[in-house]
Amino acid sequence: MTGPAAVQTNIAEAEGSHAPGADAGLVEALVALVGRDNVLTGEEDRRAYAHDRLPFANFRARSGRLAGVMPRLAVRPGSTEEVAAIVRHARQNAIQLIPFGNGSGVLGGAIPLAHEVMVDLRRLDKIISVDPQNAMITVEAGMNGAEFEAALNAEGFTCGHLPQSIEISTVGGWVACRGGGQASSRYGKIEDIVLGLKAVLPDGRLLEVRPLARRSVGPSIRDLMVGGEGAFGIITEVTLRIWKKPEVERGVVLAFPSLEAAWETARLIMQAELRPTIARLYDAAESAERTQGLEEFATRPILGIFAFSGTEPMVSVEQEMSLAIAKAQGAVVAPDGPYHHWKENRYVAYSQKWQAAGYYNDTIEVTGNWSAIPGMYAAMEAAVRAIYPNIHFGAHWSHIYPEGACQYMTIRLPPMPEAEALPLHARLWEAIQSLTLDHGGSIAHHHGVGVFRNPWLARELGVGLDILQAIKDTLDPGNLMNPGKLGLRPAAGAVDVRRGG
Numbered sequence: 001m002t003g004p005a006a007v008q009t010n011i012a013e014a015e016g017s018h019a020p021g022a023d024a025g026l027v028e029a030l031v032a033l034v035g036r037d038n039v040l041t042g043e044e045d046r047r048a049y050a051h052d053r054l055p056f057a058n059f060r061a062r063s064g065r066l067a068g069v070m071p072r073l074a075v076r077p078g079s080t081e082e083v084a085a086i087v088r089h090a091r092q093n094a095i096q097l098i099p100f101g102n103g104s105g106v107l108g109g110a111i112p113l114a115h116e117v118m119v120d121l122r123r124l125d126k127i128i129s130v131d132p133q134n135a136m137i138t139v140e141a142g143m144n145g146a147e148f149e150a151a152l153n154a155e156g157f158t159c160g161h162l163p164q165s166i167e168i169s170t171v172g173g174w175v176a177c178r179g180g181g182q183a184s185s186r187y188g189k190i191e192d193i194v195l196g197l198k199a200v201l202p203d204g205r206l207l208e209v210r211p212l213a214r215r216s217v218g219p220s221i222r223d224l225m226v227g228g229e230g231a232f233g234i235i236t237e238v239t240l241r242i243w244k245k246p247e248v249e250r251g252v253v254l255a256f257p258s259l260e261a262a263w264e265t266a267r268l269i270m271q272a273e274l275r276p277t278i279a280r281l282y283d284a285a286e287s288a289e290r291t292q293g294l295e296e297f298a299t300r301p302i303l304g305i306f307a308f309s310g311t312e313p314m315v316s317v318e319q320e321m322s323l324a325i326a327k328a329q330g331a332v333v334a335p336d337g338p339y340h341h342w343k344e345n346r347y348v349a350y351s352q353k354w355q356a357a358g359y360y361n362d363t364i365e366v367t368g369n370w371s372a373i374p375g376m377y378a379a380m381e382a383a384v385r386a387i388y389p390n391i392h393f394g395a396h397w398s399h400i401y402p403e404g405a406c407q408y409m410t411i412r413l414p415p416m417p418e419a420e421a422l423p424l425h426a427r428l429w430e431a432i433q434s435l436t437l438d439h440g441g442s443i444a445h446h447h448g449v450g451v452f453r454n455p456w457l458a459r460e461l462g463v464g465l466d467i468l469q470a471i472k473d474t475l476d477p478g479n480l481m482n483p484g485k486l487g488l489r490p491a492a493g494a495v496d497v498r499r500g501g
Contacts, residue, residue, distance in 0.1 A: 141172025
């Protein structure tokens with residue numbers, strides 16, 4: 001059952017006072033492994049780990065409730081060896097664990113559902129080695145993303161992965177949710193950047209995938225962890241590709257006569273083997289917010305922002321070829337104010353502003369092929385307006401590839417009683433995710449699955465979900481590693497924060 005009628009039945013709530021306290025034996029065992037300062041048992045400390053940035057959880061928090069439950073405690077290891085020791089103790093004592101980076105996920109992947117122990121990895125925050133000859137860097141999983149990129153920039157490099165959440169996320173979190181940065185059209189998503197990793201398996205053994213220039217030794221073990229969201233192990237160390245920091249970067253603002261012209265331009269640019277660093281197309285609603293007073297958009301209402309970077313003459317060649325494609329589709333170059341505004345605010349999350357004002361603001365990103373995107377977008381806009389005619393609905397396409405693009409949508413309901421808003425919110429998610437699959441797309445591009453996308457995983461993956469569950473059951477027979485996430489079996493007695501059964 002995945003329809004909106006099931007929403008209120010399946011949403012569970014738990015106040016912090018209902019959470020079981022950590023028994024003294026568990027606390028002392030963990031203290032012996034990581035030190036007393038790194039075992040957090042107080043209610044205020046635990047509450048900080050009881051949520052991530054899932055918008056639904058923020059809606060519930062306005063009325064003083066949790067979307068999940070309180071964790072038993074939080075433990076902060078300082079090395080791979082300490083992570084392994086924690087995992088071995090948990091396995092021996094049937095203790096459920098959730099790896100925690102910085103809580104920046106928006107799908108509930110770090111929300112405790114069964115009073116799990118949170119394994120906070122932020123003490124693993126060091127760059128281990130930089131290897132310019134082989135163009136790679138090895139870093140601990142808990143390092144802050146912005147600090148990581150700044151350290152690389154100081155050495156003349158970039159990792160190419162620049163998500164909006166870079167200032168509040170960790171490198172390991174990028175990998176665990178199979179994330180995508182704003183420059184993915186040039187550098188790829190995180191799965192294209194990860195060369196190797198270390199992870200602690202559910203039995204405490206260390207998995208090491210050595211960073212090499214490709215290999216042909218069976219299916220990719222690395223990809224079990226990249227996007228695994230902690231269900232198959234805890235990532236502690238990652239080796240990533242690096243690139244020289246661009247010597248030149250130029251932004252261009254384009255005004256398109258229609259969305260169809262903008263989509264066609266993006267498709268032709270990527271299929272011409274050009275790789276803009278930034279490629280962002282906005283629908284009419286989102287374009288209007290960003291182009292007020294610019295006369296070029298009076299007759300060409302669709303905004304496109306492109307950036308080209310690297311070294312000369314390549315930058316100029318890519319820019320000239322891309323602009324020729326755009327002009328053939330009826331686009332004109334406009335003043336570059338929208339580019340500079342975007343660049344200055346590229347790491348600002350606007351959802352929190354609306355949520356703090358009482359609105360029900362959420363974002364949903366999906367992906368589809370170029371042939372499907374026009375019909376998919378039109379169907380979704382019609383569906384959400386049928387659910388709530390006065391809704392704010394806007395979309396942009398900020399990750400483009402030769403075969404298709406990510407469609408990133410904002411939905412926003414006005415302030416209203418929670419009892420009215422949450423069923424509407426559930427229906428909106430149901431419509432958008434179902435229509436994505438109806439049009440042959442994927443229900444997630446870079447935010448991952450967490451718990452909020454669970455209802456659609458079986459349809460998305462088919463027998464593939466059975467394969468993942470079989471791997472999970474073999475590696476983690478006690479279902480102790482972040483249970484109930486990624487569409488996998490929940491722990492016994494776990495609460496359900498999903499929209500459907």
